[in-house]
Amino acid sequence: MLANGRLALAKGVLAHLLQQVYVQREQAVVLGFSGQGTKLLQPPARARPACTSQLAAPAWLASVAGGGGTPLADALAQADALLQRHSHRPRWLWLLSDGRSRAAPPRPAHAEHAYIIDFDTARLPLQRCLQLAQVWQAEYMHIHTGWQDSH
Numbered sequence: 001m002l003a004n005g006r007l008a009l010a011k012g013v014l015a016h017l018l019q020q021v022y023v024q025r026e027q028a029v030v031l032g033f034s035g036q037g038t039k040l041l042q043p044p045a046r047a048r049p050a051c052t053s054q055l056a057a058p059a060w061l062a063s064v065a066g067g068g069g070t071p072l073a074d075a076l077a078q079a080d081a082l083l084q085r086h087s088h089r090p091r092w093l094w095l096l097s098d099g100r101s102r103a104a105p106p107r108p109a110h111a112e113h114a115y116i117i118d119f120d121t122a123r124l125p126l127q128r129c130l131q132l133a134q135v136w137q138a139e140y141m142h143i144h145t146g147w148q149d150s151h
């Protein structure tokens with residue numbers, strides 16, 4: 001995710017998604033995962049505006065890291081545990097990744113709706129996000145093919 005500004009693009013997409021959750025007055029949880037491990041960036045709480053003309057992006061958004069080995073299976077296991085604890089609300093999982101992980105973990109059991117936004121922009125893409133979306137029966141979007149129209 002560090003090449004070609006993909007991490008910055010992912011942060012922008014995340015801010016947009018959080019803004020949508022805020023407008024719907026729902027709760028959000030954000031987990032970041034990179035070579036440094038999986039980190040809870042925003043604990044379960046009612047979403048706040050991600051970025052408006054009056055407000056800067058949340059401070060934790062700057063700390064979203066990339067690079068190194070991707071602990072995808074660990075991140076999804078933690079996400080599933082969080083989803084399980086919040087069964088009284090709709091449970092959506094958005095995975096933003098370039099698919100540069102050898103792991104092909106199962107779909108988190110407690111995600112009612114799963115979406116994968118693929119940030120693989122390599123000349124020869126691996127298509128791992130597409131493959132994972134097919135196995136999970138999740139909604140698949142590529143960052144350069146109108147993901148905003150798909151949600």
